[in-house]
Amino acid sequence: MRKNGVKMIKIKAKDVDVFYGKKQALFNISLDIEENQVTALIGPSGCGKSTFLRCLNRMNDVIDICSVKGEILINDFNINDKSCDVVRLREKIGMVFQKPNPFPKTLYENVSYGPTIHGMAQSKQEMDEIVETSLKKAALWEEVKDRLHEPGTGLSGGQQQRLCIARAISVRPEVILMDEPCSALDPIATAQIEELIDELKKEHTIIIVTHSMAQAARVSQNTGFFHLGQLIEHGSTDKIFKNPDNKKTQDYITGRFG
Amino acid sequence: MNKNKEQLLNKRYKAEQRFRLYGLSAIFMALLFLTIFIFKIFSTGYSAFQKTWLIVPVTFDAELMMLDQNPSKEDLQDADYYDIALKSMADLDPNANEDQENELKRMVSYFFEKEIKNELLNDPNLIGKTKEVYLTASDDLDQVFKGNYPRDLPEDQRRVSDYQLKIFDQLVANGKVESKFNISFFTNADSREAELAGIASSFMGSIFSILVCLMIAFPVAVLAAIYLEEFAPKNRFTDFIEVNINNLAAVPSIVFGLLGLGVLLAIFHLPRSTPLVGGITLSLMTLPTIIIAARASLKAVPPSIREAALAMGASRMQTTMHHTVPLSMPGTLSGTIIGLAQALGETAPLILIGMVAFVNTIPGSPMDPAASLPVQIYIWAESAERGFVEKVSACIMVLLGFLIIMNLFAQIIRHKFEKKWS
Numbered sequence: 044m045r046k047n048g049v050k051m052i053k054i055k056a057k058d059v060d061v062f063y064g065k066k067q068a069l070f071n072i073s074l075d076i077e078e079n080q081v082t083a084l085i086g087p088s089g090c091g092k093s094t095f096l097r098c099l100n101r102m103n104d105v106i107d108i109c110s111v112k113g114e115i116l117i118n119d120f121n122i123n124d125k126s127c128d129v130v131r132l133r134e135k136i137g138m139v140f141q142k143p144n145p146f147p148k149t150l151y152e153n154v155s156y157g158p159t160i161h162g163m164a165q166s167k168q169e170m171d172e173i174v175e176t177s178l179k180k181a182a183l184w185e186e187v188k189d190r191l192h193e194p195g196t197g198l199s200g201g202q203q204q205r206l207c208i209a210r211a212i213s214v215r216p217e218v219i220l221m222d223e224p225c226s227a228l229d230p231i232a233t234a235q236i237e238e239l240i241d242e243l244k245k246e247h248t249i250i251i252v253t254h255s256m257a258q259a260a261r262v263s264q265n266t267g268f269f270h271l272g273q274l275i276e277h278g279s280t281d282k283i284f285k286n287p288d289n290k291k292t293q294d295y296i297t298g299r300f301g
Numbered sequence: 302m303n304k305n306k307e308q309l310l311n312k313r314y315k316a317e318q319r320f321r322l323y324g325l326s327a328i329f330m331a332l333l334f335l336t337i338f339i340f341k342i343f344s345t346g347y348s349a350f351q352k353t354w355l356i357v358p359v360t361f362d363a364e365l366m367m368l369d370q371n372p373s374k375e376d377l378q379d380a381d382y383y384d385i386a387l388k389s390m391a392d393l394d395p396n397a398n399e400d401q402e403n404e405l406k407r408m409v410s411y412f413f414e415k416e417i418k419n420e421l422l423n424d425p426n427l428i429g430k431t432k433e434v435y436l437t438a439s440d441d442l443d444q445v446f447k448g449n450y451p452r453d454l455p456e457d458q459r460r461v462s463d464y465q466l467k468i469f470d471q472l473v474a475n476g477k478v479e480s481k482f483n484i485s486f487f488t489n490a491d492s493r494e495a496e497l498a499g500i501a502s503s504f505m506g507s508i509f510s511i512l513v514c515l516m517i518a519f520p521v522a523v524l525a526a527i528y529l530e531e532f533a534p535k536n537r538f539t540d541f542i543e544v545n546i547n548n549l550a551a552v553p554s555i556v557f558g559l560l561g562l563g564v565l566l567a568i569f570h571l572p573r574s575t576p577l578v579g580g581i582t583l584s585l586m587t588l589p590t591i592i593i594a595a596r597a598s599l600k601a602v603p604p605s606i607r608e609a610a611l612a613m614g615a616s617r618m619q620t621t622m623h624h625t626v627p628l629s630m631p632g633t634l635s636g637t638i639i640g641l642a643q644a645l646g647e648t649a650p651l652i653l654i655g656m657v658a659f660v661n662t663i664p665g666s667p668m669d670p671a672a673s674l675p676v677q678i679y680i681w682a683e684s685a686e687r688g689f690v691e692k693v694s695a696c697i698m699v700l701l702g703f704l705i706i707m708n709l710f711a712q713i714i715r716h717k718f719e720k721k722w723s
Contacts, residue, residue, distance in 0.1 A: 102612060107535055130614050138612035144605035146624060156623075157613045210613065 051078040053218065053248045054099065059113035061094050061103065068094050072113070072274045074267055081240060081249045083263035083280065085256060087295070090269040092252045096220050099250065100136040101129050117218070134161050137211030137247075141223040143203035145195035145210070150187055153195045153206055154178060157214040173213055181209035182239050201232025208239065212247070219243065221251040225258065237262050256296060260284050268292045342701075346694025352483035352496070353438040353446045355409055355472060359389040359417055360431040368428065377422055386414045389434075393468055404465050410437040410496045437485075438478070440495035440688030442469055446478060450687065460687075486695065490661045491672060491680070495688025498681070500696055501663045506576050506656065506671030507645060507703070513580020513667050514644050518587040519637055525588075526595030526633070531621045550589035557586045558650030566654060574655040574670040582654055583644040590643065594636020598629040631718040635711035642707045646700065648675040674700045 054076040061069035069091045076082050084092040094103070101122060103109040114121050122132055134157075145153050154174045157163075164170040174191070178184040183205040187198070195206050204224055211219055221240070225233040240249060240262050253259050259266055260280060267277035268289075276289045287293045363370075365388065366380040390409065391402040413436045420434050421427050441461045444450040446469075456463050472478050489499025525546075533539045561582035565571045571578045602625050610620040651657065657676050664671035672680065678696045681689045 100612060102608065105608070105611060130616050133612055133614035140605060140608060140612075142605060144603075144609045146606060146609065147628065156610075156615075160613070160615055160619055160623075207609070210609075214614065 050075075052076070053078040053117065054250075055114075055116040055119075056095075056098075057114040057116070059095070059098060059111065059115060061091070061098060061112075062110045063106070064108040068272050069098075070272045074274055074277055076248065076250060077265060078248050079244055079246075080265055081244050081251060081263040082265040082267065083259035084250065084252045084267050084269060085254075085259050085295075086269035086275075088254075091272040092267075092269045093222055095269070096222055096250060096252050099218070099220055100133050100138055101127075102138065104129060134214050135216050136218045136220060137214065137216035138220040139204070139207050139211050139222065139224045142227050143200055143207050145198070145203050145206050147194065147196050149192045150178075150195045150198075150206060151191040154209050154213050157210060161214055163214065177209040177213040178206075180212055180243070181205045182235065182242075183209055199232075201228050201235060204228060204232070204236060205239065208236070208243075212243070216247060218248045218250065221249065223252050223254060226254060233258070256284075256298075268295065270295070342694045342697050345691055346696075346698050348447045348449065349486060349691040349695035350483050351447070351480045352485065353443040354435040354479045354481060355438050355442075356433050356477040356479060357389050357393065357409075357436050358431050359385060359420070359434045361385060361421055361427045361429060362388075363428050366428075372425075372428075374425075377425060380418075380421075382414045382418045382421075386417050389417070393472070401464055404462055405468065408439055408442055408465055408469065410439055410494055412437055412494075412497055433477075435479070435481075437496050440686060443496055444687050445469065446473070446480065447691075449691070486692075490663050491659060491677065492661055493659075495684070495686050495692060498689070498692060500674065500677060500699060502660050503672040503674050503677035503696075504699070505664050506579070506660075507673040507675075509576030509664060509667040509671065510579040510583055510651075510656075510673055511641055511645055513577055514583040514587055515637070515641060517581060518584035518591055518640070521584075522588050522591035522637075523595050523633060526592045526599060527621060527626060529592075530596050530599040531625060532617065546589050546592050550593060552586075553649075554586055554647050555649040555653065557582055558653030560585065561650060561654045572668055572670070574658045574660070575668055576656075576664065576671050576673070577667040578654050579651050579656050579671075579673060580667060582650045583647060586647065586650065587637075587640040587644050590640035591633070591637050594640070595629065595633040598632025598636070599625060601632065602628045631715050634718075635715045638707050638711035638714070642704050642711075645704060645707070646675055648673075648679055651676050652679070674703070 052075045054074075056072055056074045056076075059069060059072040060067060072091075072095055074095075084096065086092050097103045098111055098115060099117075099122075101111075103111055111123060113123070115123055117132075117136070121127070146156065148156075151174055154177050155164075155170050158170060158173050164173055175184060175188075178187065183202060186202060187206075195203065198206060204227075208219075208224075225236050228236065237258065240251065243249060251259075251262065263280045265277065266280045266283040268275045268283060268287075268291075270291055276283065276287055276292045278288075283292060284296055287296060362385055363372075365384045366382060368376060368380050372380070387402075387406060390405045390413070391397060393405055394401065397405060416436055417434055420432065438446065441450065442465070445452065445461060445466070450459075450461065452459075452466065461469075469478070485497065486499045487504075488501050489497055490502035492498040529539060529543065561578060565578050565581055566573055571581075606624050606628065607620055610624045611617075615623065651673055656670075656672055657680060658670060658672070659680070660670050660672050662669070674696060678693055678700065681693045681696065
């Protein structure tokens with residue numbers, strides 16, 4: 044939310060329904076996501092927040108039985124439209140997963156993979172630069188600059204996750220989706236990632252799914268609360284945590300269920 | 302209550318001990334059978350790697366060979382060696398009558414004429430001189446020398462006469478019988494004479510068959526596996542295909558032989574008895590094995606790797622080719638080698654497509670008629686001559702060695718190229 048009251052909306056979801064086979068997982072979700080802000084999606088397990096996140100870069104396409112209805116506008120373009128090419132879409136919308144999943148290749152190959160397949164570097168030198176800036180932005184450069192050609196899987200969990208972030212930002216996406224990026228990490232690594240998120244929001248719009256209310260409160264400007272496939276409430280993080288409109292939100296925030 | 306618990310505990314301990322004992326005895330039994338099997342094969346087969354030679358003085362008499370003075374190379378090629386060969390054998394016993402001379406001749410292989418010829422071709426200066434030449438002993442004497450022949454049988458039940466034995470014993474006493482490493486076992490093709498029979502034809506036949514099998518089965522199976530695992534929609538039709546692939550793996554191999562006979566030979570008229578047809582038939586048999594192995598190793602690639610690639614904007618094709626397939630390759634390759642090893646040991650389908658024919662030439666290409674190692678074992682095992690008994694075991698040893706090397710290779714690939722992921 045901007046101080047002067049003008050909100051720049053990056054993503055606009057309108058009446059999104061998601062079905063796994065016959066079972067409906069998301070009901071009528073409408074949510075606006077502001078540009079260059081961190082939006083946290085919270086809610087108990089199985090409430091559909093990850094499913095919603097995966098709608099935003101059409102990762103649900105991978106699941107055969109999953110079908111998505113409704114409109115999701117990114118830069119006023121409906122990504123559920125048939126004319127939308129998922130490869131181009133995912134180039135613009137990066138994703139970081141719950142469990143660090145670097146490719147079993149070298150650090151360099153991990154970060155350069157995206158720019159390579161999207162033809163973003165003309166020369167080896169340009170590629171080196173992309174790899175370096177990406178790793179620097181992911182606050183990993185200092186730790187790994189001497190071993191870029193060692194396997195990425197040899198890093199610690201926190202480093203691996205930052206490598207995955209570096210990989211995601213290497214193609215300069217407009218939006219970064221994070222699916223519980225810290226759930227497999229210790230508190231120190233979590234703190235590093237959270238600092239990073241704060242830094243990244245200057246250039247990217249970030250949507251983060253988290254189980255930790257404290258994390259949502261720390262990193263996000265906006266919060267959406269999901270429950271049983273419904274978006275119960277969304278608004279500024281301050282408001283959701285201090286003065287929610289809905290009783291359920293109140294109960295969840297204060298730890299009465301979930 | 303307490304006592305009851307103690308009883309239960311004791312019962313549990315005993316049950317575990319019993320189970321361990323059963324397991325150990327099962328392993329012991331398995332090892333025992335294996336040891337007996339290997340011991341039997343080695344003890345019968347090792348002597349086949351030795352070959353018995355008679356050292357016979359040969360006089361290269363120009364007149365008997367119908368050679369002029371200063372003969373050219375061609376003259377030497379065309380010369381008549383039969384008479385001097387016969388004479389050298391007959392000379393072993395100056396008092397021999399005609400029947401006995403015949404028996405003397407049969408103490409060496411029918412190849413003896415050629416062995417004498419090669420001696421002269423190597424050294425044309427031998428004309429008019431006498432030299433001791435190594436001649437391959439007949440298979441029966443070979444067995445006698447190796448101690449495999451029962452000498453105490455009555456003479457009319459033996460293939461070696463008393464007279465031959467007497468002369469042979471004299472030669473042994475004079476140090477004119479020698480045992481050397483049997484190179485011809487590896488360089489000769491099959492022969493009706495046990496002393497000359499070798500595995501070169503069947504070995505090459507096996508190699509060609511396996512290569513043909515690999516070149517057909519591997520690409521087809523890997524493409525099928527990738528398509529089924531990564532691209533095909535999951536529906537009844539693909540389920541049906543999957544069930545049938547699994548069934549195909551359980552089809553008895555002889556059925557594939559009938560298929561090869563009925564389709565490849567009868568309809569497509571491919572050359573009979575060749576590794577080409579053998580390899581195609583074996584590839585049908587190997588296909589399901591490789592498909593199943595390749596699918597299993599594709600399935601073993603963690604979905605998180607696929608998701609990571611897809612989320613980076615890689616297309617499905619790129620995800621598959623850049624990440625999934627390379628990661629699944631070690632498993633696929635070792636599955637392939639195991640499939641090939643199975644094919645290598647296969648006999649029944651090859652017999653049906655005619656690779657059981659007697660082939661005394663070494664194949665130069667998959668289009669030439671050939672046998673294969675397991676079929677060679679089968680052919681020799683059917684031969685009555687005593688000399689073939691050790692050959693059967695020796696051939697099994699070669700086949701086993703081949704299989705062990707292939708399996709070792711599969712293991713090495715699996716360990717060396719398997720990547721660890723978090």
